[in-house]
Amino acid sequence: MSALLPVAEALARVLADVEPVESDTVSLAEAFGRVLATPLAAKRTQPPFDVSAMDGYAVRAADVATLPAELAVIGAAPAGHAFAGRVEAGQAVRIFTGAALPEGADSILLQEDASIAEDGALVAKEVVRPRQHVRARGLDFVEGRVMVDAGTRLGMRQMTLAAAMNHAAVPVRREPRVAIIATGDELVPPGADAPPDRIVASNTFGIEALVRSLGGLPIDLGIVPDDRSAFAAAVDRAVLEGADILVTLGGASVGDHDFAQEVLASRGMTLGFWKIAMRPGKPLIFGRLGPMRVLGLPGNPVSSLVCALLFLRPLIEALLGLPPIDRTETAELGAPMQANDRRQDYVRATLSEEPDGRRIATAFARQDSSMLSTFAEAGCLIIREPFAPPAAIGAACRILRLP
Numbered sequence: 001m002s003a004l005l006p007v008a009e010a011l012a013r014v015l016a017d018v019e020p021v022e023s024d025t026v027s028l029a030e031a032f033g034r035v036l037a038t039p040l041a042a043k044r045t046q047p048p049f050d051v052s053a054m055d056g057y058a059v060r061a062a063d064v065a066t067l068p069a070e071l072a073v074i075g076a077a078p079a080g081h082a083f084a085g086r087v088e089a090g091q092a093v094r095i096f097t098g099a100a101l102p103e104g105a106d107s108i109l110l111q112e113d114a115s116i117a118e119d120g121a122l123v124a125k126e127v128v129r130p131r132q133h134v135r136a137r138g139l140d141f142v143e144g145r146v147m148v149d150a151g152t153r154l155g156m157r158q159m160t161l162a163a164a165m166n167h168a169a170v171p172v173r174r175e176p177r178v179a180i181i182a183t184g185d186e187l188v189p190p191g192a193d194a195p196p197d198r199i200v201a202s203n204t205f206g207i208e209a210l211v212r213s214l215g216g217l218p219i220d221l222g223i224v225p226d227d228r229s230a231f232a233a234a235v236d237r238a239v240l241e242g243a244d245i246l247v248t249l250g251g252a253s254v255g256d257h258d259f260a261q262e263v264l265a266s267r268g269m270t271l272g273f274w275k276i277a278m279r280p281g282k283p284l285i286f287g288r289l290g291p292m293r294v295l296g297l298p299g300n301p302v303s304s305l306v307c308a309l310l311f312l313r314p315l316i317e318a319l320l321g322l323p324p325i326d327r328t329e330t331a332e333l334g335a336p337m338q339a340n341d342r343r344q345d346y347v348r349a350t351l352s353e354e355p356d357g358r359r360i361a362t363a364f365a366r367q368d369s370s371m372l373s374t375f376a377e378a379g380c381l382i383i384r385e386p387f388a389p390p391a392a393i394g395a396a397c398r399i400l401r402l403p
């Protein structure tokens with residue numbers, strides 16, 4: 001029995017020497033989910049002026065420090081229309097939330113705390129503290145300050161902040177291009193009226209979804225029959241498409257029709273490794289073909305998708321310039337587990353979160369790597385180290401949550 005490469009060592013080889021892809025400037029409207037390539041600094045100060053936080057009257061606090069206090073209203077300042085004049089002692093300006101505080105005024109008297117007398121005078125019903133309900137210029141941020149670091153994925157909060165900082169376009173890493181080739185004479189696309197000896201090619205859809213969710217660009221090169229020259233042509237197509245990563249599905253194992261590795265080598269791939277100490281996913285292939293990284297995923301759907309989560313996801317993240325992260329968490333076993341053999345096991349399990357904060361991971365009894373039903377139903381994978389001894393209910397375990 002040949003030695004199998006440990007999962008951690010395999011991952012280290014996949015991530016070795018990966019440089020982030022170039023950057024691209026995209027309009028802010030298209031930037032959601034993209035990774036910022038350079039730090040983003042504020043292009044303006046926010047708020048750009050002292051601004052009223054309430055609807056009411058801009059006043060001088062000293063005029064309303066004690067009651068009774070009566071003031072003359074000399075104008076109005078709706079949001080977006082600054083009051084041109086100056087508030088002198090004894091004067092007030094009608095003001096609305098978001099409007100610039102007029103010169104001379106330093107506080108806001110809430111409209112609920114005031115009334116207008118018959119002669120038109122403003123009568124304060126409450127005293128006013130200096131700077132009350134005033135948002136100072138630059139309260140949020142000042143021009144030139146870096147507010148979002150390079151390497152940040154732009155989510156709803158960063159998108160809003162970037163807009164507030166006055167960026168119409170942002171520098172982001174370009175989308176890593178991921179070419180996908182499905183192989184196998186038995187494969188047919190979903191929806192085909194296929195005879196029963198055919199299998200629906202499902203893996204591409206999961207891989208594409210993962211690539212998209214990470215901010216990559218999937219390039220579907222279709223289904224290729226078990227034919228060396230057709231497979232070679234598809235590999236050449238991936239090179240022509242400028243793929244950063246080529247994912248092949250199936251043909252990774254040792255059967256007569258499993259020639260993925262051989263053909264990839266004939267197209268110039270340098271093998272990084274083949275076969276790892278992992279279940280599912282043992283026949284995984286990794287190599288480099290020019291600048292393109294190649295992941296030859298096993299055909300069994302769960303093997304393909306688990307390998308994609310463990311190797312393709314961090315590879316795309318590295319291409320985006322994101323630091324490696326350990327996504328594993330601890331949990332307790334909800335069912336006992338047998339001793340493990342030499343392969344690191346990724347066991348489909350339900351995940352329940354108890355009110356006291358405990359996480360309970362319960363493995364499904366059947367773990368066949370063709371079973372997408374349990375993969376879809378699972379909340380996590382329980383990670384079992386090679387040669388782990390039997391484990392009882394309640395024992396601590398490591399899990400990887402499924403997206």
Ligand SMILES: Nc1nc2c(c(=O)[nH]1)N[C@H]1C(S)=C(S)[C@@H](COP(=O)(O)OP(=O)(O)OC[C@H]3O[C@@H](n4cnc5c(N)ncnc54)[C@H](O)[C@@H]3O)O[C@H]1N2
Nearest residue numbers: 182199201202203249250251252253258282298299300303
């Ligand atoms: N003698 C041995 N046989 C096998 C070994 C071994 O060590 N010795 N390893 C097994 C393991 S583990 C795995 S995993 C599979 C993986 O083999 P391949 O990568 O060569 O996959 P295929 O044979 O092409 O396909 C396996 C299975 O998956 C279905 N498939 C393939 N592509 C897709 C797709 N795109 N969408 C959905 N389903 C797909 C295919 O029809 C097969 O049923 O090898 C074991 N054999």
Ligand code: MOO
Nearest residue numbers: 280281282303369
């Ligand atoms: O690695 Mo295979 O994935 O055990 O079925």
